Amino acid sequence: xxxxxxxxxxxxxxxxxxxxxxxxxxxxxxxxxxxxxxxxxxxxxxxxxxxxxxxxxxxxxxxxxxxxxxxxxxxxxxxxxxxxxxxxxxxxxxxxxxxxxxxxxxxxxxxxxxxxxxxxxxxxxxxxxxxxxxxxxxxxxxxxxxxxxxxxxxxxxxxxxxxxxxxxxxxxxxxxxxxxxxxxxxxxxxxxxxxxxxxxxxxxxxxxxxxxxxxxxxxxxxxxxxxxxxxxxxxxxxxxxxxxxxxxxxxxxxxxxxxxxxxxxxxxxxxxxxxxxxxxxxxxxxxxxxxxxxxxxxxxxxxxxxxxxxxxxxxxxxxxxxxxxxxxxxxxxxxxxxxxxxxxxxxxxxxxxxxxxxxxxxxxxxxxxxxxxxxxxxxxxxxxxxxxxx
Numbered sequence: 391x392x393x394x395x396x397x398x399x400x401x402x403x404x405x406x407x408x409x410x411x412x413x414x415x416x417x418x419x420x421x422x423x424x425x426x427x428x429x430x431x432x433x434x435x436x437x438x439x440x441x442x443x444x445x446x447x448x449x450x451x452x453x454x455x456x457x458x459x460x461x462x463x464x465x466x467x468x469x470x471x472x473x474x475x476x477x478x479x480x481x482x483x484x485x486x487x488x489x490x491x492x493x494x495x496x497x498x499x500x501x502x503x504x505x506x507x508x509x510x511x512x513x514x515x516x517x518x519x520x521x522x523x524x525x526x527x528x529x530x531x532x533x534x535x536x537x538x539x540x541x542x543x544x545x546x547x548x549x550x551x552x553x554x555x556x557x558x559x560x561x562x563x564x565x566x567x568x569x570x571x572x573x574x575x576x577x578x579x580x581x582x583x584x585x586x587x588x589x590x591x592x593x594x595x596x597x598x599x600x601x602x603x604x605x606x607x608x609x610x611x612x613x614x615x616x617x618x619x620x621x622x623x624x625x626x627x628x629x630x631x632x633x634x635x636x637x638x639x640x641x642x643x644x645x646x647x648x649x650x651x652x653x654x655x656x657x658x659x660x661x662x663x664x665x666x667x668x669x670x671x672x673x674x675x676x677x678x679x680x681x682x683x684x685x686x687x688x689x690x691x692x693x694x695x696x697x698x699x700x701x702x703x704x705x706x707x708x709x710x711x712x713x714x715x716x717x718x719x720x721x722x723x724x725x726x727x728x729x730x731x732x733x734x735x736x737x738x739x740x741x742x743x744x745x746x747x748x749x750x751x752x753x754x755x756x757x758x759x760x761x762x763x764x765x766x767x768x769x770x771x772x773x774x775x776x777x778x779x780x
Contacts, residue, residue: 409524411481412447414513416440416470418463419774421738428550430579430610438463438776439739440508441766442470444516446483452520453766454512455711455739456684458505464776469509471780473497478513483524486517490690503662507687514688515714523761530756533689533721540753541719543712543730544604545569548576548593556588560596563603566732570751573602573630573727579610579620587623594627604656606633614646621651631656631678644675654678659709662686664694671702678726682709683718692718700724710737712747713764716754728754742770 422436438458445451458466474493481489493513497506522532530537545566548559559576566574576593578586594603605624611617617635624632631654636643638660648655656678661667662685670676679699683692696706696718705726708715712730719725730749731737740746745764748755757763 409446409448409450409483411444411478411483413445414442414470414475414478415445415779416442416467416475417771417779418458418467418776419742419771420463420776421741421774423738424735425551427736428580429577429608431608432460434460436460437738439742440464440466440470440512441742441771442509442512442516443766443779444478444483444513444520446520446524448524450520450524452483452516452518452523452761454514454516454519454684454688455714455742456508456512457711457739458508465505466508466512467777469497469500469506470513473500473506474509474513483517483520486514486521486690489517490514490688494687507662508685511684511686511688511691514690515684518689519761526760528717528757528759528763529761530717530720532761533693533717535721536723536725537720537756540750540755541716541725541728542573543571543716543728543749543752543754544573544575544602544707545571546575546710546729546731547736548574548589548606549736550577550580556592559589560592563593564596567597567601569732570749571601571730572752573604575604575606575633575729577608578605578624578632579607583620583623586620590624590627590629599628602630603627604631604633605629605653607635609634609637611635612637612640614643614650617643617647618650621647621653625651625653629653633657633680634659641670641673641675644670645673648674648677656680656707658682658686660685662691664691664698667695668698671699671704677704679704679706680709680729681706682711683714684711685709689718693722696722696724711739712737712754713740713743714762716747716756717762720756730754742766742774 440458442454522529654677659680707727734740743764
């Protein structure tokens with residue numbers, strides 16, 4: 391290849407024009423949690439992840455992944471293989487928006503949410519990853535960086551474990567502050583009001599008055615009066631937000647609660663599609679969106695949702711998978727925080743990849759490698775695989 395800009399552009403344009411999707415493979419893995427871990431309404435003993443890799447005829451490969459639930463994660467994998475794989479082989483990988491629309495139309499009867507939308511999401515992620523790798527850019531730069539070299543993060547934890555006292559919870563939250571995090575999150579909603587207040591009080595006393603304390607209810611409540619009863623006990627401890635107070639379909643209750651508590655309502659982690667998010671914004675049911683790119687419809691749909699939220703003055707704090715969302719928060723003007731897990735006890739997906747994010751003074755350092763900046767650790771994938779790549 392010559393050294394001039396014109397020669398490079400000609401070579402790149404020729405290569406890009408000839409690139410075609412050669413294969414789309416998926417597999418399911420199941421990773422047991424070291425300790426059964428509880429939320430407000432359920433307990434998790436294992437996590438299923440759906441993995442995908444998209445390879446083009448020039449040898450460039452992109453990867454995608456999602457949480458498929460605590461069981462039956464193979465539903466996502468099945469959708470990749472049976473619905474989308476046949477229609478994608480031979481296609482231009484750079485035609486991401488067109489492929490997204492065609493996948494959405496293909497699956498409109500099978501499911502516009504849940505496992506089928508997660509399958510669309512992870513293929514879309516893999517396409518963006520592949521295209522960024524093809525030009526040698528980190529994904530956040532390929533998307534058009536807003537941040538420079540780092541983005542703010544909050545440390546996520548505070549789960550319910552057998553024998554875990556409020557004092558132990560406080561120690562956990564304080565340990566995140568000791569690592570430099572200026573914001574932390576804990577679970578709420580499983581105990582009665584007295585029990586929850588003891589936990590929140592212990593957390594606030596342990597972290598001090600100047601650290602943001604986020605509360606995550608994981609759909610704990612089914613009506614506004616009950617939610618308000620709990621919130622009155624929580625409010626004196628200055629929570630920064632209350633997350634997922636109700637089920638995702640109950641947008642009206644989110645809006646009613648938002649009008650009656652000074653605490654910001656945050657939600658959207660299992661919501662899908664720009665249309666549902668617009669309804670959530672129109673009804674003022676969320677002051678912060680926690681859109682998850684591998685749930686909502688992929689990077690393509692996440693960017694549409696983020697742009698819509700920006701026009702409402704609403705920030706994005708995406709739900710877990712910090713290895714992906716660090717790129718997305720860095721590439722939008724209304725990206726506020728990345729949710730970060732300091733170990734693999736809960737987000738045990740970390741065991742499946744070969745490179746971990748670094749953090750410093752409460753910020754995540756942006757990856758500098760091409761694409762997502764990491765690959766699957768194939769030995770670990772094989773160890774936990776429910777089925778093989780196909």
